Amino acid sequence: MGKIDAKNLNLFYGDNHALKDVNISLQANSISALIGPSGCGKSTFLKTLNRMNDLIDSVKITGEVRLDGENIYDPKVDTTVLRKRVGMVFQQPNPFPMSIYDNIAYGPRIHGIKNKHELDKIVEESLRGAAIFDEVKDRLKKSALGLSGGQQQRLCIARALAVYPEVLLMDEPTSALDPVSTSKIEDLMEDLKKNYTIVIVTHNMQQAARVSDYTAFFLVGEIVEFDTTDNIFSAPTDKRTEDYISGRFG
Numbered sequence: 001m002g003k004i005d006a007k008n009l010n011l012f013y014g015d016n017h018a019l020k021d022v023n024i025s026l027q028a029n030s031i032s033a034l035i036g037p038s039g040c041g042k043s044t045f046l047k048t049l050n051r052m053n054d055l056i057d058s059v060k061i062t063g064e065v066r067l068d069g070e071n072i073y074d075p076k077v078d079t080t081v082l083r084k085r086v087g088m089v090f091q092q093p094n095p096f097p098m099s100i101y102d103n104i105a106y107g108p109r110i111h112g113i114k115n116k117h118e119l120d121k122i123v124e125e126s127l128r129g130a131a132i133f134d135e136v137k138d139r140l141k142k143s144a145l146g147l148s149g150g151q152q153q154r155l156c157i158a159r160a161l162a163v164y165p166e167v168l169l170m171d172e173p174t175s176a177l178d179p180v181s182t183s184k185i186e187d188l189m190e191d192l193k194k195n196y197t198i199v200i201v202t203h204n205m206q207q208a209a210r211v212s213d214y215t216a217f218f219l220v221g222e223i224v225e226f227d228t229t230d231n232i233f234s235a236p237t238d239k240r241t242e243d244y245i246s247g248r249f250g
């Protein structure tokens with residue numbers, strides 16, 4: 001059993017069958033990369049892992065996604081609790097228009113933490129966890145919108161960490177960033193996987209090869225191949241995987 005197991009997972013946007021019988025087991029304390037051409041269902045699959053697709057009216061989902069063995073699509077599941085356990089970082093850094101401190105304290109406050117001392121501790125721990133504390137410690141009360149793009153993205157990672165998640169979903173987290181910020185986030189991911197299960201969508205093959213332990217290759221809604229990143233990049237078993245990673249299509 002993995003930290004997350006998808007079983008016969010299908011997703012339809014109206015008539016569009018966007019995920020076709022996806023079966024995959026994602027291991028704890030590892031980074032799994034989702035790769036594949038545009039429109040093949042990577043983001044859709046990522047969003048099924050914390051039920052973000054529930055927010056779209058036309059969506060129909062069959063099959064299961066198990067988190068620690070329990071189906072997150074069971075009607076009894078509280079999606080607020082689920083999304084606390086399975087946090088998400090988006091492509092564009094999206095800090096709230098408030099102070100750096102309040103960005104991080106936002107989630108914990110919603111979950112009922114009011115004590116200032118406790119919040120101070122969470123804010124510092126989360127910023128340290130996202131390797132940005134030293135850069136912002138003297139301006140915690142200043143607006144988060146004054147940070148650079150790379151700093152904003154690390155702030156968003158810190159914000160995700162502040163509610164003590166178990167899984168971090170990252171949808172192309174570095175595609176809007178310069179190479180230096182990208183490299184900082186990649187180093188950070190390596191560090192974070194000691195404590196979290198990370199799933200990342202990336203268009204960047206080099207990034208998938210650099211940071212991930214496992215790679216899933218998606219094509220028109222199906223997983224063609226899922227294996228260790230070493231195997232996917234050095235000895236793929238499916239010709240379509242080989243063609244994609246060698247740049248013959250996509």
Ligand SMILES: Nc1ncnc2c1ncn2[C@@H]1O[C@H](COP(=O)(O)OP(=O)(O)OP(=O)(O)O)[C@@H](O)[C@H]1O
Pocket residue numbers: 013016018036037038039040041042043044045056
């Ligand atoms: N909100 C939505 N409503 C309807 N169809 C959608 C929606 N989001 C995605 N789709 C469709 O589902 C399919 C998969 O899209 P998805 O965004 O998951 O692909 P992707 O692999 O992440 O693509 P990209 O690499 O371009 O981000 C596409 O056909 C897309 O048009």
